[in-house]
Amino acid sequence: MVHQPYETLIHKSEAVDADAMVLGLPDVCGDQALEASACCKRPRGRPRAYDPDLVLKKALHVFWQKGFAATSLDDLVEATGVNRPSLYAGFGDKEALYLKSMQHYRQRISEQLDTVLCCNGQGDSLTTIVGRYFDIMIGTYTGQSEHPLGCAFMCTALNEAPQHESILEMLQNTIEEFDVRFERFFIDAQTYGCLSAQHDPKVLAQMIGGITANLGVRARAGASADELRLIAGNMTRMLFG
């Protein structure tokens, strides 16, 4: 079996990558992937000349800047330093590579949020925690380039959603994950007495989503991190202050 990224062939139109992330599956589909993750012993054939995670990071940056459709394989080859057939063998076609890059992005943010978004009633106040959350998002929205790139999901995935079933599903999963995460957070906050029972956690979560969306949009339109922090602060104060 050579040059057959079977993973993408099978799961193409399912919410693979979301599940893959949850299950911790590798996001490379070459033949070396399985054995490499199963055991530390080096696999059989010629070793891969690139670091898959680094490639995904670099690919993400191109997609983030130019969008999915306007990013050519030549762009990706140039940015990653990996030539075309290797990209193909390792990650599947352009769409699969995009999905994996976006999962990379999603997971990176997800891990950051894990360290911050936790309310057990003993740590900082709700507004402090939410403020920290916004700082993280503002950081990713403005810190990728000299020109702020905004939210990768809203700025690139939304555009493709109607034409690419798999991207639409990833988008839906991401929104759902976001909602659930914040709903749980606010429920916890209520049980630990950090938030009055008057508030509806679901609605608050959607509110956070709206503010986040606002920040992501304004960043892409050129707003600086300082401007965004000001906006986020105003919003947070209005909601909880």
Add this chain to the structure above:
Amino acid sequence: MVHQPYETLIHKSEAVDADAMVLGLPDVCGDQALEASACCKRPRGRPRAYDPDLVLKKALHVFWQKGFAATSLDDLVEATGVNRPSLYAGFGDKEALYLKSMQHYRQRISEQLDTVLCCNGQGDSLTTIVGRYFDIMIGTYTGQSEHPLGCAFMCTALNEAPQHESILEMLQNTIEEFDVRFERFFIDAQTYGCLSAQHDPKVLAQMIGGITANLGVRARAGASADELRLIAGNMTRMLFG
């Protein structure tokens, strides 16, 4: 002077179209455009076989669905029924046509909002007016196709902004116009006693922007008009109720 859409050649990287809309200039650049708008007498050459506004509307629909980059001129020719050189002569290149289509979209919404977004203290309550605003937006976000297309600006213009100066500027203008409009609305509401002086109109306007963004995103991800109305209602109640 034949087949020279001079308008686009000159103003390419300025915020033409935004100004053009404000000034009421025509969004066709063929040679018949000027005289046709100046006087009702028919211009000199062969008459145009298409209705410019209808073409923009049809072009918008394609851009809205597929995004700017993934929309080919063949798509546009097929959707509008106007062949390639005529599109070119009438509207300029693909980017110019996209900009004009988006201005069409923006103006259409703007006119709808004019009829609703007015607070003189004698009509309906603030929540009623805001509710009507959201109904309009939800209508445009879900009413263009069997599958909801979301917000055309967020879903397509955001994607292109870093690569196309003119699209970025249009985006900035649109955001600015939105903010100003709602800030004024809330200031009026305060002067007429419909809104307590505690609220900051600027922050409230950004809040509305956030909620709107949220709706636009969720629509593109497949949310129905009913779901969106529920969300908008919850948000509105949290802010003003």
Add this chain to the structure above:
DNA sequence: AAATTTTTGTGCGAATTGGTACAAAAATTT
């Protein structure tokens, strides 16, 4: 009716696109 002006429509062409065939290379296994 001839001249002029503008739009239309066919058809093309240079460039770019995504994807792949195939042999060489680099590792492990026997």
Add this chain to the structure above:
DNA sequence: AAATTTTTGTACCAATTCGCACAAAAATTT
């Protein structure tokens, strides 16, 4: 060392891309 397995790199292909040249068509003006 020979065989096997996997990745790499060159080169290429068919399809599509955007934009335009040029003549025919349809109107007004002289």
